[in-house]
Amino acid sequence: MMVAAxxxxxxxxxxxxxxxxxxxxxYQMQAKQAEVEADRRAVQYEIQANEVLRKxxxxxxxxxxxxxxxxxxxxxxxxxxxxxxxxTRGGKEFTFALSNSDMAKRGGLIQATLYEQxxxxxxxSGYFDAAGKLGMAAMTASNIGSKPGTPAPxxxxxxxx
Numbered sequence: 001m002m003v004a005a006x007x008x009x010x011x012x013x014x015x016x017x018x019x020x021x022x023x024x025x026x027y028q029m030q031a032k033q034a035e036v037e038a039d040r041r042a043v044q045y046e047i048q049a050n051e052v053l054r055k056x057x058x059x060x061x062x063x064x065x066x067x068x069x070x071x072x073x074x075x076x077x078x079x080x081x082x083x084x085x086x087x088t089r090g091g092k093e094f095t096f097a098l099s100n101s102d103m104a105k106r107g108g109l110i111q112a113t114l115y116e117q118x119x120x121x122x123x124x125s126g127y128f129d130a131a132g133k134l135g136m137a138a139m140t141a142s143n144i145g146s147k148p149g150t151p152a153p154x155x156x157x158x159x160x161x
Contacts, residue, residue: 002140009137013130020126027119031112038108042101049097056090 060083067074
């Protein structure tokens, strides 16, 4: 019966190692997923930034066209002022969208790093659990075939001396 217990502990130790490795693999996959998701969000913000530039250019082109259609220069006076205001506001929105893109990438890298570390920790935990089980198996194996220990004498402390 003891041999079976030792064998089961060894199999259980292997199971602990395999479970730790599988958890590590799962966390590594989650890390990759976090990176991909962060890249996707970053691209969305970059598209948003480019759309802001397109709108600013379109608005400024319309201002210039209206100025020339009205018989004045589209690059001077109030037309130039409106273009400056459009460019300033658009520049702020553009910069904000690019900042969001950068933050999305950084956030994804941070999350991926956390998953990677969790995976390494899970795998180490599996190895430590297996080592404990193998230690118990070794202790059990060392007791196979040995004579039972002599029990310690019982002293009745309630008896008078």
